[in-house]
Amino acid sequence: MDDMTHVAILLAKATPGLPIIGTAAGRAKVLGYDPLALSGMPLSLLCPLRQPDGRPSAETLDEVLAQVQLAGALSLPWSLQTRTGETRPHELHLTLTERDGETQVAVCLVDVSRMQFAEVLNQAKNELLEMVATGQPLTPVLNRLTALIESPFDGLYCTVLLLDLEGRRVRVGAGPRMPAGYMQALEGAEIGPTAGSCGTAMFDDRLVIVDNIATHPLWTHYRDLALPYGFKACWSAPIHGPSQTVIGSFAMYYREVRRPTPEELAALNAATHLAGIAIDQERRAEERRRAEQWLEEQVNKRTRELLAAQDELVNSRKLAALGQLLSGIAHELNTPLGNALLSASALHASSAGLAERMADGVPLKRQELVNWVAQTRTGTELIEQNVDRALRLVSRFKQLTEGSGRAVRSRFDLREAVLQAWARVRTHLDVERVRLSCELPEGFMLNGYADVLQQVLEQLLENACVHAFREQGGQIRVTARRTAGDRLTLEVRDDGAGMPAADLARAFEPFFSTTFGQGGSGLGLFVAHSLVQGMLGGNLELDSQPGKGTTARLELQLQADAALALAA
Numbered sequence: 001m002d003d004m005t006h007v008a009i010l011l012a013k014a015t016p017g018l019p020i021i022g023t024a025a026g027r028a029k030v031l032g033y034d035p036l037a038l039s040g041m042p043l044s045l046l047c048p049l050r051q052p053d054g055r056p057s058a059e060t061l062d063e064v065l066a067q068v069q070l071a072g073a074l075s076l077p078w079s080l081q082t083r084t085g086e087t088r089p090h091e092l093h094l095t096l097t098e099r100d101g102e103t104q105v106a107v108c109l110v111d112v113s114r115m116q117f118a119e120v121l122n123q124a125k126n127e128l129l130e131m132v133a134t135g136q137p138l139t140p141v142l143n144r145l146t147a148l149i150e151s152p153f154d155g156l157y158c159t160v161l162l163l164d165l166e167g168r169r170v171r172v173g174a175g176p177r178m179p180a181g182y183m184q185a186l187e188g189a190e191i192g193p194t195a196g197s198c199g200t201a202m203f204d205d206r207l208v209i210v211d212n213i214a215t216h217p218l219w220t221h222y223r224d225l226a227l228p229y230g231f232k233a234c235w236s237a238p239i240h241g242p243s244q245t246v247i248g249s250f251a252m253y254y255r256e257v258r259r260p261t262p263e264e265l266a267a268l269n270a271a272t273h274l275a276g277i278a279i280d281q282e283r284r285a286e287e288r289r290r291a292e293q294w295l296e297e298q299v300n301k302r303t304r305e306l307l308a309a310q311d312e313l314v315n316s317r318k319l320a321a322l323g324q325l326l327s328g329i330a331h332e333l334n335t336p337l338g339n340a341l342l343s344a345s346a347l348h349a350s351s352a353g354l355a356e357r358m359a360d361g362v363p364l365k366r367q368e369l370v371n372w373v374a375q376t377r378t379g380t381e382l383i384e385q386n387v388d389r390a391l392r393l394v395s396r397f398k399q400l401t402e403g404s405g406r407a408v409r410s411r412f413d414l415r416e417a418v419l420q421a422w423a424r425v426r427t428h429l430d431v432e433r434v435r436l437s438c439e440l441p442e443g444f445m446l447n448g449y450a451d452v453l454q455q456v457l458e459q460l461l462e463n464a465c466v467h468a469f470r471e472q473g474g475q476i477r478v479t480a481r482r483t484a485g486d487r488l489t490l491e492v493r494d495d496g497a498g499m500p501a502a503d504l505a506r507a508f509e510p511f512f513s514t515t516f517g518q519g520g521s522g523l524g525l526f527v528a529h530s531l532v533q534g535m536l537g538g539n540l541e542l543d544s545q546p547g548k549g550t551t552a553r554l555e556l557q558l559q560a561d562a563a564l565a566l567a568a
Helices: 057-071 113-133 138-150 180-186 196-204 223-229 262-308 316-359 366-406 414-428 450-468 501-505 524-534 560-567
Strands: 006-012 020-023 073-081 087-099 102-111 157-163 170-174 208-210 233-240 246-254 409-413 434-438 445-449 474-483 487-494 539-544 550-557
Touching: 057 073, 057 087, 057 102, 087 113, 113 138, 113 262, 113 316, 113 366, 138 157, 138 170, 138 262, 157 196, 157 262, 170 180, 170 196, 180 223, 196 208, 196 233, 196 246, 233 262, 246 262, 262 316, 316 366, 409 414, 414 434, 414 450, 434 450, 445 450, 450 474, 450 487, 450 524, 450 550, 524 539
Parallel strands: 434 474
Antiparallel strands: 006 020, 006 102, 073 087, 087 102, 157 170, 157 246, 208 233, 233 246, 409 445, 474 487, 487 550, 539 550
């Protein structure tokens, strides 16, 4: 841009029809005019016929100068017109002054078009990064990107082309305003040193500016494709992945012979950066989907092999269930880790953009720093939440795989085991509003796996605190009784919200939870049920109705001395 951002001029007297008698713009042009050419020109000739609100510029300028005579100074938004007819937003700062006994008005013109453009571009960046972070599909993201870049410029058409994994041929990414026939013709085209603007930009890994497609040698083999659609100028920049490898191109087309403005080049640079983030995230997601599919295929293959050899495997049903669990673990871990990766990538992109501006010496506004701090805080919180969720999933899984190896049979007090489980729940949950009533006799001793039973009790107590008493307090009662066949029935009963029949039927399914997104993993009751049936050789059931609380009923085989003690 050859115009000064700040220009001071003097008007003879205080009327818009009288000429400009001086400027303070140095040798730079003012709205496309040489400073000397402005001398003698009425200020009204630098204005469009009407302002953006519809008011006639000349009449409104009369009113503005009249106000300056009364107030002495005035500032207001104003539109001015360049020598080529382009309207640009400005700020006018007018001050009444006197020179050689003559009343004059000093006018400072401040071009705010770049600041407005920078704000629009920053809003576009935030919108696109949010779409990427929330997992929107690539095509809508790229379509929105082209629309946001096109909106500030009249007559601009944008495209995004992708480079295949072999780095040789073009795949169409986006270009919603482009003719469909033109985009179809680009599909599968091979890049090279004279393959138009986009193919050359990807092949040479450089910015390619073509101001006249009809005569430029880079378009020798493609001009017959572009010219029938009216395209006469095109500039393209390569899109890079994280390792700086070329993964595509972003192009700007015009139906007139011309070169890019600084604003268009800035928009092109921002567009390639954002497109790189979106394309890279899509590729990463595709890699995760392939890995998940491969893992699922391997699990299914192994499961089929195990089922085929079921005559030789005593525990084939458990192994098949383990295969299903592994598939579920892979799927559930993919979600929080993928979200954490997206947030980390978005933070990296935001920080990189800020660092580039600082390196270029561009002053940062306070609001930009405030926005960056807020985005960083939100992103890191999202990463922490998702990594914490993944760690809890792994912890639940380890409870299944390591429980049998570490458990030791011992003689223990049942009441003490319940109280210790409750103490562990209180260390990581707010249970002040929940009362525990342990109605077990003291000195009731059991022979078995104390740690495993305590782990099951902890899960049952935690489940009651989290699900039964979400908004109010209540009571949990733990009771025990002897049943037929020297069996112990241990009940954990709450007076909370209860469970609907549909949830009750799925309570022991792996990864079923009514509190996903609030810390629930869907593995708690599944692990408890598996430990009871496996390690403890018992059975776990739930009995519940909405509004009438929930009872977890645990049945275990008693040793003879324990059965006698309970009966006494």
